[in-house]
Amino acid sequence: MRKFLALLLILCMVFVFTACGSEESSEEPGDQSQETEVTEPEDEQETEDVQEPEDEQESEDVQEPETKDNLVDPADAPEDSSAPPTGDDKSIRGIPDLIDVLTYDDGDLMVLVNKYHGTTPDYRPTDMVPVDPALATWNDLSLKEEAYDAYLEMYEDAKAEGFDLKICSAFRSYEGQKQLFTNAINSYDLAFAHMYSAYPGRSEHHTGLAIDITSASMEWGLRQDFADYPDGKWLYEHCQDYGYILRYLEGAEDITGYMYEPWHFRYVGKDVAKEIMEKGITLEEYLGEA
Numbered sequence: 670m671r672k673f674l675a676l677l678l679i680l681c682m683v684f685v686f687t688a689c690g691s692e693e694s695s696e697e698p699g700d701q702s703q704e705t706e707v708t709e710p711e712d713e714q715e716t717e718d719v720q721e722p723e724d725e726q727e728s729e730d731v732q733e734p735e736t737k738d739n740l741v742d743p744a745d746a747p748e749d750s751s752a753p754p755t756g757d758d759k760s761i762r763g764i765p766d767l768i769d770v771l772t773y774d775d776g777d778l779m780v781l782v783n784k785y786h787g788t789t790p791d792y793r794p795t796d797m798v799p800v801d802p803a804l805a806t807w808n809d810l811s812l813k814e815e816a817y818d819a820y821l822e823m824y825e826d827a828k829a830e831g832f833d834l835k836i837c838s839a840f841r842s843y844e845g846q847k848q849l850f851t852n853a854i855n856s857y858d859l860a861f862a863h864m865y866s867a868y869p870g871r872s873e874h875h876t877g878l879a880i881d882i883t884s885a886s887m888e889w890g891l892r893q894d895f896a897d898y899p900d901g902k903w904l905y906e907h908c909q910d911y912g913y914i915l916r917y918l919e920g921a922e923d924i925t926g927y928m929y930e931p932w933h934f935r936y937v938g939k940d941v942a943k944e945i946m947e948k949g950i951t952l953e954e955y956l957g958e959a
């Protein structure tokens with residue numbers, strides 16, 4: 670087990686294409702001038718390209734991964750969607766049965782999407798707003814308005830502390846997640862892929878309430894040592910003041926189903942966020958779904 674965890678850690682350091690991954694959009698941010706005060710790579714675009722998985726940006730338009738057609742889509746599943754997937758398809762091995770499936774956004778901030786609680790492919794969050802491209806590493810990101818407004822407050826306060834943050838992933842569609850997951854299982858060991866990439870329909874990013882945050886100090890990548898950087902520490906200590914929680918805690922992998930992600934934050938509102946962060950628990954535990 671220790672060996673496996675050590676392997677995971679090493680892999681995490683190498684692969685910044687994470688569970689949260691990056692958006693499927695391929696455009697780079699237009700204006701990076703505000704980052705000049707912070708140490709940054711000489712050639713930002715080159716750095717971002719290096720940190721992305723080799724095939725991610727091209728995958729949408731170029732050749733389809735071989736197993737994509739074999740992915741079992743809940744939408745294509747038999748009428749009883751709670752039935753366990755069958756067969757020996759690589760993509761569904763290790764996927765737990767669903768407990769329930771969200772079909773529409775009823776505005777509940779406590780919505781739970783994880784490996785046991787999914788969404789339908791056509792699930793679409795309401796009240797979505799575009800993320801300012803100047804505040805993100807990708808264009809065309811969007812979030813639920815309440816979550817975005819809260820992020821803007823957090824961003825401004827972080828900026829006042831001297832931190833230069835950007836959102837690198839926000840809402841993700843079912844199809845977008847399907848592509849990321851397919852890339853993951855085609856690129857990495859299956860067990861590892863399941864620890865950092867969500868099966869389509871089971872990504873919290875589908876709710877429009879989750880964001881991945883990177884920073885100039887991380888050279889716009891995603892790594893677990895973000896937790897050791899001043900900006901990563903600040904986010905961990907203050908996210909609750911803005912209604913966010915750190916979603917995938919270190920040591921809670923058996924509960925969340927995902928590896929430690931010091932960059933993935935989930936909006937739940939201030940009161941709940943304070944309770945969760947002060948107790949140091951997961952959303953699953955808070956909701957009695959652990």
Ligand SMILES: [Zn+2]
Nearest residue numbers: 689880881933
């Ligand atoms: Zn994420």
